[in-house]
Amino acid sequence: MYLSALREERISSIELSLEVKFGNEGLKFMPKISEISDFETLKIIQRSILTVESLEELRLIMENLQSLITQKVN
Structure with missing residues (x-):
């Protein structure tokens, strides 16, 4: 339960970061990001948003x- 709440908080933070930095175009990443369950992966994505210059960089x-x-997994 606790990890689920942390995950949701992280996703909300990512959403805000994307919107502030890239506007509505950034929010197009949210469906894919919302599917991610690994907390460390979400943390990497959040930190990456702060450093990338473009949405293409983030996509890569x-x-x-x-x-x-x-x-x-394999």
Whole structure:
């Protein structure tokens, strides 16, 4: 329960960060981000939002994270 609340708080924070930095275009990432259950992955995404210059950079980071997760599972 506690981790679920932390996850939801992190997702809300990511959503706000995307909106402030990139406007409505940034919010288009939220459906994909909302599917992520791993808290550390969410933390990496949140920190990345602060450092990337474009949504394309963020998309590449998220693709790389997804590849790493897939490799861990297989």
